[in-house]
Amino acid sequence: MPEFKSDIEELRYEGISYFRYTRDRKGAARGSIGLKDGKTKQKIREIPTFPHIKRVYRLAAGIRYVFGSDPFFVEEKLDGYNVRIFKIGEKLLAATRGGMICPFTTEWVGIWNETYGIDRFFADHPERILCGEICGDNPYNSQRDPDLAPGAHLFVFDIMAPDGKNMSPLERCRLIEEYRLPTIPLLGKHSVREMEKLCDLLKDLNNRNKEGIVMKSGDGDTVVKFVTPAKDLEDIRDGLIIDFDLHQRYFRNRFLRIANFIQEFDLDREACARWIGRTFLDGYAPLESFEGSKEPYTVYVVERETWEKTRVLIKQVSMEEKSIDPVELDGRSMLRVRFNRVYDRSTHKFHNILKGFPHTD
Numbered sequence: 001m002p003e004f005k006s007d008i009e010e011l012r013y014e015g016i017s018y019f020r021y022t023r024d025r026k027g028a029a030r031g032s033i034g035l036k037d038g039k040t041k042q043k044i045r046e047i048p049t050f051p052h053i054k055r056v057y058r059l060a061a062g063i064r065y066v067f068g069s070d071p072f073f074v075e076e077k078l079d080g081y082n083v084r085i086f087k088i089g090e091k092l093l094a095a096t097r098g099g100m101i102c103p104f105t106t107e108w109v110g111i112w113n114e115t116y117g118i119d120r121f122f123a124d125h126p127e128r129i130l131c132g133e134i135c136g137d138n139p140y141n142s143q144r145d146p147d148l149a150p151g152a153h154l155f156v157f158d159i160m161a162p163d164g165k166n167m168s169p170l171e172r173c174r175l176i177e178e179y180r181l182p183t184i185p186l187l188g189k190h191s192v193r194e195m196e197k198l199c200d201l202l203k204d205l206n207n208r209n210k211e212g213i214v215m216k217s218g219d220g221d222t223v224v225k226f227v228t229p230a231k232d233l234e235d236i237r238d239g240l241i242i243d244f245d246l247h248q249r250y251f252r253n254r255f256l257r258i259a260n261f262i263q264e265f266d267l268d269r270e271a272c273a274r275w276i277g278r279t280f281l282d283g284y285a286p287l288e289s290f291e292g293s294k295e296p297y298t299v300y301v302v303e304r305e306t307w308e309k310t311r312v313l314i315k316q317v318s319m320e321e322k323s324i325d326p327v328e329l330d331g332r333s334m335l336r337v338r339f340n341r342v343y344d345r346s347t348h349k350f351h352n353i354l355k356g357f358p359h360t361d
């Protein structure tokens, strides 16, 4: 069982002792991991947290403010969950943003190792940490890009040094190419002088329901993100039915982003108004035959034990296991697990609303 000491959580994963910071504290941010020696229990290695990425709400003004007239690299922002992949002894491991070694992702790292030979990278760079977005079928983010094939997919977007410093985008691309690692889509080098090109790129991402972009300076030290209304509206649609379990700023922040994008990119107001209205109706549609505030998930695992361990990790929320079926995925025998995350507070509130209980607003 984990042992809590203020904001450090002591954990174990397959014989490895480690701890994670559960809150930001001086010298170590939330999500940083300390790996311990099995015998002495002393910290032998630290995996720094993945840093927050600031957001700009106005693209052109944001670029002028952050990069001035300097060029910067643009990458697609993919919508999955963040992992750090590292090697300890003979083991390839994957940790979530919060600093938990994740059995589900670690098992998939084994699969990606067979596909891409991730081990070749770590043989030459044992102290480095691969940072990537995992998209597709996963237990953390139910908003799945329908263009992706079944299963989980890795997209590397950074290569971290042991002290937490990220690599320059050019150097990272060189290594990704050398080791044939799967990369986040690269959208070129841009500058404020060619805003039109960048605007077209954003409109195209929006039209294709993609999340947005991450902009990075040449040295990799300055990073900002900018997202599309398509993504914000998807979040609002899916968030309405779990509303009472979300933080208060969740919707307000997205409204602000959507309005700013529509103004800056001069989108058709009438079409946007219909789109936004439809999002509300779609988001509340489950109330018409309400069974609870739920998010559906599908995951693929090789070992049943991987699923059992993953269940434990995500047990903070109520869960409904729906089915576990043997399937063949890319020639590999796997188990397809279907489950729902159930949001109890929202379920309770909406049930009361539908029963007609009077509420004080």
Ligand code: ATP
Pocket (backbone or CB within 6 Å): 050, 051, 052, 053, 054, 075, 076, 077, 078, 079, 081, 082, 083, 132, 133, 157, 184, 214, 225
């Ligand atoms: P914060 O950045 O403040 O922690 P958050 O955790 O809510 O915010 P997002 O708003 O989704 O996360 O944005 C940051 C995340 O975007 C990163 O942690 C990373 O997982 C993901 N991401 C997707 N594509 C990229 C990319 N090309 N470069 C860097 N990060 C990316």
